Amino acid sequence: MAVARHETIAHAGPNTLFVGSVEKGFAVLHAFRTGQRELGLRDLSLSQISELSGLDKSASQRFTNTLVQLGYLEKDERTRRYRPALGLIDFYYTYLVSSRLAEIAMPRLIEASKTHGTTVNLCEPDGTDIIYTIRVPHQKAFFRATIPGRRMPAFCTAPGLVILANRNKQEVETIIENSKLVQMTEWTVIEPKAIRKRIEQARRDGYIISSQQSMAHEISTAAPVVDSDGRAFAAVQIPVYMPEWTTDMIEEKIVPLVIETARAISGSYFSES
Amino acid sequence: MAVARHETIAHAGPNTLFVGSVEKGFAVLHAFRTGQRELGLRDLSLSQISELSGLDKSASQRFTNTLVQLGYLEKDERTRRYRPALGLIDFYYTYLVSSRLAEIAMPRLIEASKTHGTTVNLCEPDGTDIIYTIRVPHQKAFFRATIPGRRMPAFCTAPGLVILANRNKQEVETIIENSKLVQMTEWTVIEPKAIRKRIEQARRDGYIISSQQSMAHEISTAAPVVDSDGRAFAAVQIPVYMPEWTTDMIEEKIVPLVIETARAISGSYFSES
């Protein structure tokens, strides 16, 4: 049982320096993300939380109560349901404010978004995913697609692929192997060979244009942000939409903008410190 | 001692339904926010974490380790310092994706930002603060001032004051009483009488223009987002900067835009459900 407690949730943090209660608290918070994705629910009942987090009823009760007291969840006393509360926003601020990358990138992303009136995003890799770190929105889009913190698979997104293009082959293989290669749209490329080819192409070009790979009508262009060794640790991405934009227009206007913005960020990043 | 454990950090969660370890985990994360604000540090050593969080060395060690394993902190093995990690971004997503307000507001804020090429923000009240929930940035500004999750005192910000203008008097008094009335700039109004007057004015007008109250050269305009009882629970805010914008221009262009955007959000909010 002493071990089972950790196994249940995720890791084996087998040593005495791992506090399981912290993990369980976060498990409750994550239940809301999966609850939204899988069940489409904004708020969850105690038993749903229990289900989604893998904690038993008693534990769910204690952690939920704790999170309410701390201001990370709020409870609707009428429906007895819980939902994420404003306190959670603090962590995004905490992350960004201590990120040198974000500080350098922000003004350049804003500038870039004004050039052609497009959305401009900064993405960072996390395992087999990329995460949208900063978004400067300009077009309306499907709500979830406009929120910072959104995760997408690296293998089928422009930012994911340009980042892989500037990583060594072993890393690329590891990511491809561990990715769930699922179709996001009917055009999504999921054959490892074809994916490697696209990465190869992106490495030669220094950018990538990715059409309808993760969302219909969306064409996504991205270029890598690299450190002094040429290793990518982020990407600048600009999405545009299909009837209005053609590949020719993108090649002419978006590609140079994306490349230049990414290069400027890379440059400042390792010159300033 | 049994009690002291809770007292140390913050609350009295005196019952058995409160899990102290969760609070301590968050205390470590918050140390980074205060560390950034008070010491200007991006990363913290173990002893700094201990200092800032109020946890002893052993506890800091355990919680820090736990948070690293969970992906919320990362450790630079060379300098032995810790910093916030990418995992923290998940919570912003979790909050926004389950917020009906955010979903309704997002497209309207984007639209509004294009009208005159200005930044447009959505703010929500939290105790004596307001928090910038969604930002659609258009102008470059002091980095920290551009990040979602930023907190500002309600009493000296346009969004704070318009929200108070649409709350009952008791709530207003409570907030004023509990606020630390400090000068943010040399023009900040900090006398309770004068603050009440500004709130009164904002109630009559349905909006507020606030000049250099929290930042030099910044003029901030805001209008309330209200529920079906007329109670404000958010605000739309547009900041503009001083040489370029004059009060007349703001009255003419920004005020109607802010009011209309806030009204549209309010309308959708309680019509859709």
Place this chain on the structure above:
DNA sequence: CAACATGTGTTAAATAATAATACAACTGAA
């Protein structure tokens, strides 16, 4: 209205978190 599901509160039991300690690794001054 009954049967069921879900939420709430309390408890004894013992696991998992604690804080003290000792050791190791840096840091910088002499």
Place this chain on the structure above:
DNA sequence: TTCAGTTGTATTATTATTTAACACATGTTG
């Protein structure tokens, strides 16, 4: 380079804190 001081790491016995089971209350649905 050495040494003192500081900071980080690892281990442990102790027990306070979390646990899970239970019983009760409340709401929900056929």
